[in-house]
Amino acid sequence: MQFPIPAKPPVGIVFDSAMGRIDDVLALAMLHGFDGKDQARIAAVCVSRADLQAAQFCDALGRFYASATSGPAAMFMRFAPIGLADGKPAAASVMFSKAAYANAVKNINDTADPATLIRNELMAQYDQNAAVVLSGPATDLAKLLDMQGVKEWIARKVRLLCVADNGLQADAAAAEKVFAEWPTPIVTAGREIGEALPFPGDSIEKDFAYENAHPVAGAYRAFKPMPYDAPSWAMAAMLYAVHPNDGYFKLSGTGHHRELIVDPEQKDRIIRTYIEMASAKPVPRKPRHPVDEKKDEKKDEKKVEAGK
Amino acid sequence: MITKKSLPRRTFLRGMGTAVALPFLDAMVPALASATTTKPPVRMAFVYVPNGIIMNGWNPEYEGTLGELPRILKPLEQYSQDITLFGNLTHNTGRALLDGAGDHGRCCASYLTGVQPRKTVIDIKAGVSFDQIVANQVGKATRFPSLELGMEDARQAGDCDSGYSCAYTNNLAWKSETQPLPPVLDPRALFERLFGNGLALTPAARARENLYRRSILDFVSDDTRKLETGLGPTDRRKLDEYLSSIREIERQIEKAEKDNTQIDPHMEKPYGVPADFAEHFKLMSDMMTVAFQSDLTRVITFLVTHEGTSRPYREIDIPDGHHPLTHHRNQPDLIEKVTQINSYHVRQFAAWIAKLRTIREGDGSLLDNCMIVYGAGLSDGNRHLHEDLPTLIAGRGGSHFKSGRRIVYRKETPMCNLYLAMMDRMGVHVEHFGDSTGRLDALDLT
Numbered sequence: 001m002q003f004p005i006p007a008k009p010p011v012g013i014v015f016d017s018a019m020g021r022i023d024d025v026l027a028l029a030m031l032h033g034f035d036g037k038d039q040a041r042i043a044a045v046c047v048s049r050a051d052l053q054a055a056q057f058c059d060a061l062g063r064f065y066a067s068a069t070s071g072p073a074a075m076f077m078r079f080a081p082i083g084l085a086d087g088k089p090a091a092a093s094v095m096f097s098k099a100a101y102a103n104a105v106k107n108i109n110d111t112a113d114p115a116t117l118i119r120n121e122l123m124a125q126y127d128q129n130a131a132v133v134l135s136g137p138a139t140d141l142a143k144l145l146d147m148q149g150v151k152e153w154i155a156r157k158v159r160l161l162c163v164a165d166n167g168l169q170a171d172a173a174a175a176e177k178v179f180a181e182w183p184t185p186i187v188t189a190g191r192e193i194g195e196a197l198p199f200p201g202d203s204i205e206k207d208f209a210y211e212n213a214h215p216v217a218g219a220y221r222a223f224k225p226m227p228y229d230a231p232s233w234a235m236a237a238m239l240y241a242v243h244p245n246d247g248y249f250k251l252s253g254t255g256h257h258r259e260l261i262v263d264p265e266q267k268d269r270i271i272r273t274y275i276e277m278a279s280a281k282p283v284p285r286k287p288r289h290p291v292d293e294k295k296d297e298k299k300d301e302k303k304v305e306a307g308k
Numbered sequence: 309m310i311t312k313k314s315l316p317r318r319t320f321l322r323g324m325g326t327a328v329a330l331p332f333l334d335a336m337v338p339a340l341a342s343a344t345t346t347k348p349p350v351r352m353a354f355v356y357v358p359n360g361i362i363m364n365g366w367n368p369e370y371e372g373t374l375g376e377l378p379r380i381l382k383p384l385e386q387y388s389q390d391i392t393l394f395g396n397l398t399h400n401t402g403r404a405l406l407d408g409a410g411d412h413g414r415c416c417a418s419y420l421t422g423v424q425p426r427k428t429v430i431d432i433k434a435g436v437s438f439d440q441i442v443a444n445q446v447g448k449a450t451r452f453p454s455l456e457l458g459m460e461d462a463r464q465a466g467d468c469d470s471g472y473s474c475a476y477t478n479n480l481a482w483k484s485e486t487q488p489l490p491p492v493l494d495p496r497a498l499f500e501r502l503f504g505n506g507l508a509l510t511p512a513a514r515a516r517e518n519l520y521r522r523s524i525l526d527f528v529s530d531d532t533r534k535l536e537t538g539l540g541p542t543d544r545r546k547l548d549e550y551l552s553s554i555r556e557i558e559r560q561i562e563k564a565e566k567d568n569t570q571i572d573p574h575m576e577k578p579y580g581v582p583a584d585f586a587e588h589f590k591l592m593s594d595m596m597t598v599a600f601q602s603d604l605t606r607v608i609t610f611l612v613t614h615e616g617t618s619r620p621y622r623e624i625d626i627p628d629g630h631h632p633l634t635h636h637r638n639q640p641d642l643i644e645k646v647t648q649i650n651s652y653h654v655r656q657f658a659a660w661i662a663k664l665r666t667i668r669e670g671d672g673s674l675l676d677n678c679m680i681v682y683g684a685g686l687s688d689g690n691r692h693l694h695e696d697l698p699t700l701i702a703g704r705g706g707s708h709f710k711s712g713r714r715i716v717y718r719k720e721t722p723m724c725n726l727y728l729a730m731m732d733r734m735g736v737h738v739e740h741f742g743d744s745t746g747r748l749d750a751l752d753l754t
Contacts, residue, residue: 081719112720
């Protein structure tokens, strides 16, 4: 099927996280919300711990949000693989151990090497129209930087790296490498940000109730005994990556590496956005490329004629 | 008495503008030579089929040792111990990557080059294909560094796919980033290239020659007789089988030429191209066999039909064009027809593999010393997917590969990782190629 070149889309987000805290799940749900409202596009989702259940959950969440789409758009919808760190299997998170949502990940070969996946997906982004959100160890991004020619691709395609500072210490060497070599500006959501902007637990029972078995609500309930509010490091990083110029946060200092600062006046607005995006309902997606079946058929007919 | 004297590997039978290379004979092995110095060379070939494959009929539902094969691969089932089937190999550079329509042009141009071709019909640009990197090194030892073959449409100009030059859809091998190597389509032209003195005959000269209906073997009969007197019984039998296969190729070409003249004396089709797809494939594969057997080359690319082709398959009662059928929109009757075309292609390929298995070379077969890749630049032709590309290797690459298995790699694993692994086995060591991220592992016997 041949497609015309699409217009420049909203920012493409690479989300690389440990999927070890509920904050990561909520940030991924937010990303799907932004995607559904055409404020961002999901470029790649990677899990930086070797937790197959986490990858299954990420894949299932993608399929949950795609479930409202039907017709030609569904036929041509491409489910990009989930990136998953290899190595010794990590302890499965309690968030996913009981999850049984439909997904296509049976074993590690149904996932991709995170660095390769991120490289491939970045190549498909418009220049300066991608952002990377990191929550957890920087292992995948450090490997990405070691790949042949990739630093140039990052500099060309990525406008910003947003780091949630809640797991970098798990691979200090990788963090050091990324902060030293990453070729774009870096913004960090520090520890105080996540704690100052908690995601309200009562939203789970209200805003996610439209679906009996909502994967995000299920993970939230499994993570800790309810009720509880969740710190939001990854959500803050995600929000800033998608809307850096919309006044949600202030930035410290100047230069290559800056930190997010909470503006007390924006706190309610930020939490409202968290809730709105994380609990957004699946919406029917239009084909990224309009399907013009008749044009394609005519072209083939011409070729057949020419071949006679 | 044992001596170190042996027949040179590069011995030719010569006569009247003809040079017939010889297969690997026992007489070429010095009596006191070590096993390593007499090991037959490793050869590689690529057989490319267009427009993707119906993957349900290609991918088995299991990994590991090959057993029952899905419908499209069924013709290869009896040779499964010689096959390695790969899962999840991807060509990211075949994807749009912001260049919009043109997956057929892109997937063919990136298939062996590993780069995204420039979208243009004029100032074409891709990259040096990996077969040519190999040919540049191992080709010094053979008469032809590489051979580029095909069966359909070698146009090099014009727009063949949404702004992509026909040079992208009609070539596999690229000598430089701006110079593709067009495939030879005509069996007669290939035959003359393999056994001639390098001068192409004009149609008039060829017609004159045909009047005498003489075989090239007649021209080299003196050399043949001389050679035979010094050979043992095994080598004499090998030589006889080899020369018989050349004679059979000649007969097939003559038959095709005769048939074509009867169909339409004024047809512009090349002289020796059989009208029947299977006959054409057999002729080309027979000549590839001879080229490998006699070490005329160690590198071949074979573009069966070109990417995006709308060729009908009346030979198997499918009058519809191949490409339109692949956009089946999940209609079962159309999927069935594409499956039949895919199976038909594999059937021809399996016949070639069967032949390569029967030719003894060293301690094994000619196939053992080959890596014949059969594959496509798209997996799902309906959706134009560039991941999980249908890919298999027939042969053991010089007894390196542990064949008879299906190996599934992680998603997005670059196809170029396979190429690096193949280059190693051809004795060509390169650190990086295309978008490779390393060498494909788990291939070897150990």
